[in-house]
Amino acid sequence: MKIVFRFLxxxxxxxxxxxxxxTGRPDGGPKDEDAPLFVxxxxxxxxxxxxxxxxxxxxxxxxxxxxINKQLVVSPPMKSPPIISPQGTASKEIKIEIIDxxxxxxxYIFNFGNAxxxxxxxxxxxxxxxxxxxxxxxxxxxxxxxxxxxxxxxxPKDVSVLLYRLDSSFNDSIIYKQKPNYVTNNIDxxxxxxxxxxxxxxxxxxLQENIxxxxxxxxxxxxxxxxxxxxxxxxxxxxKPIILFKENQPYQFARGKEITKGKIEFGFDGDGKDMQIxxxxxxxxxxxxxxxxxxxxxxxxxxxxxxxxxxxNFTVANREFLDTLTVRxxxxxxxxxxxxxxSKNILHFRDTFYIESNNPIVKIDTTKxxxxxxxxxxxxxxxxxxxxxxxxxxxFDKQPKxxxxxxxxxxxxxxxxxxxxxxxxxxxxxxxxxxxxxITLNVNNVNSKNLIIEILSGSKQNQLIERKFINSxxxxxxxxxxxxxxxxxxxxxxNNNNKWDSGSYLKKQLAERIIYNQAINNLDIRxxxxxxxxxxxx
Numbered sequence: 392m393k394i395v396f397r398f399l400x401x402x403x404x405x406x407x408x409x410x411x412x413x414t415g416r417p418d419g420g421p422k423d424e425d426a427p428l429f430v431x432x433x434x435x436x437x438x439x440x441x442x443x444x445x446x447x448x449x450x451x452x453x454x455x456x457x458x459i460n461k462q463l464v465v466s467p468p469m470k471s472p473p474i475i476s477p478q479g480t481a482s483k484e485i486k487i488e489i490i491d492x493x494x495x496x497x498x499y500i501f502n503f504g505n506a507x508x509x510x511x512x513x514x515x516x517x518x519x520x521x522x523x524x525x526x527x528x529x530x531x532x533x534x535x536x537x538x539x540x541x542x543x544x545x546x547p548k549d550v551s552v553l554l555y556r557l558d559s560s561f562n563d564s565i566i567y568k569q570k571p572n573y574v575t576n577n578i579d580x581x582x583x584x585x586x587x588x589x590x591x592x593x594x595x596x597x598l599q600e601n602i603x604x605x606x607x608x609x610x611x612x613x614x615x616x617x618x619x620x621x622x623x624x625x626x627x628x629x630x631k632p633i634i635l636f637k638e639n640q641p642y643q644f645a646r647g648k649e650i651t652k653g654k655i656e657f658g659f660d661g662d663g664k665d666m667q668i669x670x671x672x673x674x675x676x677x678x679x680x681x682x683x684x685x686x687x688x689x690x691x692x693x694x695x696x697x698x699x700x701x702x703x704n705f706t707v708a709n710r711e712f713l714d715t716l717t718v719r720x721x722x723x724x725x726x727x728x729x730x731x732x733x734s735k736n737i738l739h740f741r742d743t744f745y746i747e748s749n750n751p752i753v754k755i756d757t758t759k760x761x762x763x764x765x766x767x768x769x770x771x772x773x774x775x776x777x778x779x780x781x782x783x784x785x786x787f788d789k790q791p792k793x794x795x796x797x798x799x800x801x802x803x804x805x806x807x808x809x810x811x812x813x814x815x816x817x818x819x820x821x822x823x824x825x826x827x828x829x830i831t832l833n834v835n836n837v838n839s840k841n842l843i844i845e846i847l848s849g850s851k852q853n854q855l856i857e858r859k860f861i862n863s864x865x866x867x868x869x870x871x872x873x874x875x876x877x878x879x880x881x882x883x884x885x886n887n888n889n890k891w892d893s894g895s896y897l898k899k900q901l902a903e904r905i906i907y908n909q910a911i912n913n914l915d916i917r918x919x920x921x922x923x924x925x926x927x928x929x
Contacts, residue, residue, distance in 0.1 A: 426516045427454045427509045434523065441499075441523040446487040448521060453481040453510040461549065462504035466585075467497065468570040468605050481510040487521075496526035498587045502575065522587055532588040536629030537581045538597055538615065541636040541893070541902040544852070544912075550599050550635065551576055552583045557592040557620065563897060566596065566607045574605055581632075593621040596896075597633045607896070609638045618899050636893050636902035642666065644707050644714045645689075652722040653808055654750075657691040657707060668693055671704040671715075679807055681751040683779060694751055694807050697725070726750055728810040732797070738789065738819045740827065740871045741856075743775075744797065745784040746815070750806035752776075752783060759803035762787065765794035794820045828874060828920040830911065832867040834881075835927040839863055842928060843882040843889065852878040852913070860889060874918045879908040881928045 428451040429436075434443055456478055465473065469491035476486045487501065500522050507516040522529060540547050553571035555561060572593075577583045583597075596616035598607060607614055615633040640661035647657050659666060668682050668691065680695040695703075700720055707714045729749045738744055755774060762770045762785065775784035783804075785797070799815040836842055845858045846869045856877070859867050869879075882891045883904045894902040910924045 424512070424514060426514045427452050427507060429516070429519065432521060436521055436523075437529050438523045439527055439529065441493070441525050444489050446489070446521065446523075448485040448487070450483055450485075450507075450516075453483055454485075454507055454516075455479075455481050455510055455513075456485070456503075456506050457508055457513075459503075459506045462506035464500075464502045464504065464551075464574060464576045466500045466502065466574045467494065467572050468574050470570075473501075493525050496524075498522065498524045498526070498530040498589070500587050504576070520586070530587045530589045532590060532623045532627070533584065533586050534588065534621065534623060534627050534629060535582065535584040536595075537632040538577055538583065539581065539632045539634050540613075541615075541634050542891075542905060544907060546581045547577070547599060547635055549576065550583075550597050551603065551605055552585075552595070552597045552633070553605060554585065554588070554621070555594040555596075556589075557594060561594070566594075566896070568606065570605045588623055590623050593623065595621045595629075595633070597635060599635055609896075610640060613637050614894075614896055616896060618901065634894075634902060638895055639893050642709050642712065644712065647705065647707070647716050647718045649718055649720055649722050652720075652725045653695055653697045654726065655693045655695075655703075655718055657693060659689050659691070661689075663689060663691065663709070665709040666691060667708050669706045669708070670695075671706060672700065672702075674698065679753065681753070681807055683751070683781070686780065696807060696809075725808050725810070728804075728806050728808075728812060730804065730812055730815060732815075732817045734819045735817055736819055738795070738821055739873060740789055740821065740824075741873075743784045743786065744795075744819070745775075745777075745782045746799075746804075748781045748783075748804070748806065750808060750810070751781050752804050753807050754805040755783065756803050759800040761796075761798045763796050764790070770795065789821050791821055791823050794818070824871075825919040826874075827870070828872045828916045828918060828922070830869045830872060830877065830879070830916070831921070831923040832869075832879065832908070833923070833925045834861060834865055834867055835925065836861065836864045837927065837929045840928070841884040841887045843884050843891070844926075845880050845882065846872075847878045847880070848875055850876075852880075860884075872916060874916060874920075876913050876915050877911060878913050879911040879926070881906045881908075881926065883928070 430449045430451050432446065432448045434441060434446065456475065459475055459478060463475065471490040473490060474488040493499065500520055503519045505515045505517055507519050508514060538547050538550050552575050554573040555565060556572045573585055573588060575583050575585050596614060599613040601608065601611035613635045615635040617633065642659060642661040642663055645658040645660055647655055650656050657668060670680065675698050678696055678698065680693065682691055682693045684691050702717050702719050704717050707716065726749055730746050733745045733747065734742065757774065762772050764770055770787050772785045772787040775786055797817040799812060801813055802811040804812045832844065834844065839862060841862050843858055843860055844867050846856045848854045848856055857869055861867065885903055886892060891905065892903050894900045906928055908924065908926045916922065
């Protein structure tokens, strides 16, 4: 009996010890959904006459700092960033070591954003801030607003919003050289908020920076700004959004380099539309040259018929600048002629059948080109040579549900180097008219502005389908549209140059406004679908 009793007693002791050794919440218990709580700071939050080099902030549980380099915003910015610890490990406290010399009579804000989260469940302590003042009081004014991109519909992310005090030391060039008086960040929302501001007048601007140093670099950064002065406490809520845009850079010649035999690339920065290449070297009588800008690249390609020379001398000019340079010629091999067709299966009614080559075509022998339909009947066409690209279009009257065959015999095309094509064969068909859709817009041009109405496609609305120009209220029709998603927008063309213009900070000029039609915004359009919508542009 004693043995049994001792055995039962031993089981009870083992169970008791086992239960005591368990950690964490019991199975089936409630999940911790509470954010960490700030307990105490040394020196205390909102301390005045602050003169310390170290700050300790304590919490009620173990926390981690997530994306601290991205989330933490110190305002005013410090020349030498503070050291924040721990990073990557759990702790019940945050330690801040101040390296910089603090400004007198200034309220400082350490905004941790959403960086503070508990160690176990990752519950976030949202918008946690620590504030102190080197003066005798804490500044308490606020202002808030929103940010938009001039072109993109997506919410601008991780944008720095800056305030510069308009005092005797202020000038327009300060944003290129000096950090602002106050800074905040929108992180991943369209809204921003400043707190603990001082009464006064300010310049407000936003930067989407490549390097987060709060200094405007027009080559890499997007900028947005308020043309009006911000006055506190009057402007505590800003009703107009800040519009971000990329400034156009002034023209600057960069380089000239031989790429292959008979081809030189001239690189430049900024607007090169007026750039001209002039050859200074003596050349043979049969010398030919062709120059064309590369699409969407700051490069002008220059092809020439090779001859015996070690180098070529050029002037590269635009309206205001003239550069003289020598390009060394060392390449021994010409580019072979490569030709591709725009359509190899389906030719849509909106499209033109064209061939594209790597080298400029200088001769076309149409007697060696055939275009026939499914009944082997010759189709009349005319050629259209592009001045901007190495493309040759073939214009003909397309018929619905028809099959076509294009054949170019050898020597139908000859490039600038005298290289001729081999036989080219392409087959393609057209579709029925009811395979396409139509969108009709009743545009209410309230202020009779010059408008550019654009229809775009693609996942990021990056493919321009067609644009139309109007200056009054009218009906706009986009016909023969392929079944896919479309977006429609209006550009308010203030200077009537038939294109969208960016802005300029120094000229205090905002980018031209773009208004998206919300009814046709990434809208999926089906075949044989006819849509009519109203579009009011104010």
